[in-house]
Amino acid sequence: MMRNGIIFDIKKFAVHDGPGIRTTVFLKGCPLNCIWCHNPESRSKECIKILKETKVGENTFTFESMIGQKVNTEEVLLEVMKDKIFYDESDGGVTFSGGEPLMQPSFLEDLLKTSKEKGLHTTIDTCGFAPRDLVERILPFTDLFLYDIKLIDNELHKEKMGVSNETILENLRFLVSQKANIIIRIPLIPDITDTEENILRIISFLIGCKYNGKIDLLPFHNTAEQKYKNLQIENQMKTIKKDVDSSEKVASRFTKAGFSVSVGG
Numbered sequence: 063m064m065r066n067g068i069i070f071d072i073k074k075f076a077v078h079d080g081p082g083i084r085t086t087v088f089l090k091g092c093p094l095n096c097i098w099c100h101n102p103e104s105r106s107k108e109c110i111k112i113l114k115e116t117k118v119g120e121n122t123f124t125f126e127s128m129i130g131q132k133v134n135t136e137e138v139l140l141e142v143m144k145d146k147i148f149y150d151e152s153d154g155g156v157t158f159s160g161g162e163p164l165m166q167p168s169f170l171e172d173l174l175k176t177s178k179e180k181g182l183h184t185t186i187d188t189c190g191f192a193p194r195d196l197v198e199r200i201l202p203f204t205d206l207f208l209y210d211i212k213l214i215d216n217e218l219h220k221e222k223m224g225v226s227n228e229t230i231l232e233n234l235r236f237l238v239s240q241k242a243n244i245i246i247r248i249p250l251i252p253d254i255t256d257t258e259e260n261i262l263r264i265i266s267f268l269i270g271c272k273y274n275g276k277i278d279l280l281p282f283h284n285t286a287e288q289k290y291k292n293l294q295i296e297n298q299m300k301t302i303k304k305d306v307d308s309s310e311k312v313a314s315r316f317t318k319a320g321f322s323v324s325v326g327g
């Protein structure tokens with residue numbers, strides 16, 4: 063049965079969301095509430111109306127804009143398949159991102175299964191906060207997991223993201239034990255996730271669960287200010303500046319621990 067869901071964007075010719083040239087489909091809804099989120103419009107599961115401003119000469123106009131679109135699997139795949147020739151030539155495929163794609167379980171499962179039926183390489187970009195049975199269900203149809211790890215200290219995780227990290231870490235242990243293809247992604251948030259203590263604890267956790275895949279470090283960008291304004295919510299990271307040295311320091315920690323690491327995904 064074809065499934066319906068809500069997406070908020072489709073990005074063509076994506077080159078940072080998995081191997082080769084890809085189309086990335088952004089599903090709405092996220093169970094986390096990261097204070098540094100650069101896609102705050104993605105968090106609600108529903109379509110939402112926002113007020114946008116635009117300037118024409120001296121005049122400022124305010125207009126309503128809808129974020130989110132109700133679609134079904136067939137419509138999404140029709141769009142994705144338009145670029146199949148580029149995926150085939152570059153070993154690319156389709157990536158399902160968000161928000162958190164696992165927040166729309168039946169829709170995501172159907173998207174992944176249908177993509178595999180059409181011969182596509184499938185990737186999901188996930189924060190890992192999802193029931194185990196769902197992770198088990200999608201595993202056979204997911205060629206690559208881009209799996210975010212942010213903070214190992216659980217109290218800090220709750221404070222900065224609103225949820226415990228236990229499920230996230232357990233799901234990662236499970237996926238590693240199943241020999242899933244995983245790339246760990248770590249957003250480097252100044253003085254929150256990029257601290258020496260957190261990085262050493264992440265390394266220790268990954269060694270403990272026998273993860274030996276790649277690490278992608280994602281440097282902090284404070285580029286979502288206008289989105290926060292449009293949504294009329296406070297941007298708690300507004301004054302935080304990117305620490306240029308942080309990614310190099312963190313990368314060298316991972317390299318010394320024997321991991322293959324790249325900056326920027």
Ligand code: SF4
Nearest residue numbers: 092094095096099161
């Ligand atoms: S997991 Fe990603 S989409 Fe969700 S709140 Fe955090 S940064 Fe935003």
